[in-house]
Amino acid sequence: MNASPLQPAQTQDAPVNTLYGGVTSRRVTVRDLAKAKRNGERWAMLTAYDALTAGVFDEAGIPVLLVGDSAGNCHLGYETTVPVTMDQMVMLSAAVVRGTQRALVVADLPFGSYQESPAQAMHNAARLMKEAGVHAVKLEGGERSARTIELLVEAGIPVMAHIGLTPQSVHAYGGYPVQGRGDEAAHQLLRDAKAVQQAGAFAVVLEAVPAELAAEVTAHSAIPTVGIGGGPGTDAQVLVWTDFAGMTAGRVPKFVKQYADLRATLAQAASEFAADVREGAFPGPEHSFQ
Numbered sequence: 001m002n003a004s005p006l007q008p009a010q011t012q013d014a015p016v017n018t019l020y021g022g023v024t025s026r027r028v029t030v031r032d033l034a035k036a037k038r039n040g041e042r043w044a045m046l047t048a049y050d051a052l053t054a055g056v057f058d059e060a061g062i063p064v065l066l067v068g069d070s071a072g073n074c075h076l077g078y079e080t081t082v083p084v085t086m087d088q089m090v091m092l093s094a095a096v097v098r099g100t101q102r103a104l105v106v107a108d109l110p111f112g113s114y115q116e117s118p119a120q121a122m123h124n125a126a127r128l129m130k131e132a133g134v135h136a137v138k139l140e141g142g143e144r145s146a147r148t149i150e151l152l153v154e155a156g157i158p159v160m161a162h163i164g165l166t167p168q169s170v171h172a173y174g175g176y177p178v179q180g181r182g183d184e185a186a187h188q189l190l191r192d193a194k195a196v197q198q199a200g201a202f203a204v205v206l207e208a209v210p211a212e213l214a215a216e217v218t219a220h221s222a223i224p225t226v227g228i229g230g231g232p233g234t235d236a237q238v239l240v241w242t243d244f245a246g247m248t249a250g251r252v253p254k255f256v257k258q259y260a261d262l263r264a265t266l267a268q269a270a271s272e273f274a275a276d277v278r279e280g281a282f283p284g285p286e287h288s289f290q
């Protein structure tokens with residue numbers, strides 16, 4: 001029986017959603033996501049920065065993986081996403097692609113890799129597609145990025161847009177403030193959503209905006225909206241994997257739900273290992289060659 005690429009591999013024998021009947025276990029495509037929007041189906045996205053975790057999420061049935069520039073603070077030890085380079089994104093993205101079979105892999109264009117000109121954006125988006133093998137790219141900005149999105153889309157590059165709170169502007173904001181509060185800001189968000197849709201984006205991330213506004217944008221949007229801190233009314237939801245799995249050190253944003261406590265699990269394992277070695281309890285005969 002054929003399974004939807006938006007469903008976990010394990011549910012292949014469960015009743016198949018008729019919408020995706022006929023689809024074998026192949027990569028999810030942007031067309032599948034357009035179809036999901038038309039049929040009002042919600043889906044999940046997670047970030048991934050390496051082949052190992054990407055493989056776990058792929059097997060678990062996460063249909064879209066984002067190689068986020070949140071790798072900067074979540075994987076590479078920087079304070080923000082600002083220092084992340086194209087070479088780093090290419091390396092991490094290639095690993096995520098290698099680790100997956102079914103997920104659509106989207107890579108962030110990092111700060112400074114697309115704002116200079118549409119030509120610069122084209123050059124760097126092509127690097128992510130040719131050198132890393134990603135299936136789509138994401139960049140921040142609504143109206144301000146529409147011309148760039150249009151050029152990439154014309155060149156055959158699927159683009160995910162990202163509006164509301166755009167973390168690459170952290171130093172301009174002076175932090176990570178919720179966006180779209182008040183009439184003027186709400187209208188700007190609606191204009192941004194419209195601009196990226198008209199430019200040809202296949203989906204749009206709405207980050208840190210009031211739930212009611214995110215639902216309104218979603219209702220007006222022909223492309224899937226992917227919320228993070230946008231409440232329950234968006235078409236899809238994305239979380240940073242280290243946040244949802246309890247690996248992030250320190251404070252996580254209010255919109256995060258922690259689904260596991262990997263940090264505590266790993267810390268416990270590491271301290272037990274260290275104690276075993278100190279006490280001579282590891283390795284035992286079963287871990288030794290005779």
Ligand SMILES: Nc1nc(=O)c2c([nH]1)NC[C@@H]1CN(c3ccc(C(=O)N[C@@H](CCC(=O)O)C(=O)O)cc3)CN21
Pocket residue numbers: 070073074081165167176177178208240243248252253254255
């Ligand atoms: N670990 C991690 N998780 C993320 O979701 C994430 C990153 N890093 N790095 C890049 C951006 C930054 N993000 C953030 C970070 C903090 C808030 C935050 O704490 N915002 C305030 C808003 C307060 C207000 O304006 O009312 C908050 O208290 O939630 C929001 C988004 C989302 N992205």
Ligand SMILES: CC(C)C(=O)C(=O)O
Pocket residue numbers: 047066067068069070071108162205228238239240
């Ligand atoms: C939070 C998501 C949308 C992102 O841009 C990232 O992880 O870099």
Ligand SMILES: [Mg+2]
Pocket residue numbers: 068069070081108167
């Ligand atoms: Mg990002």
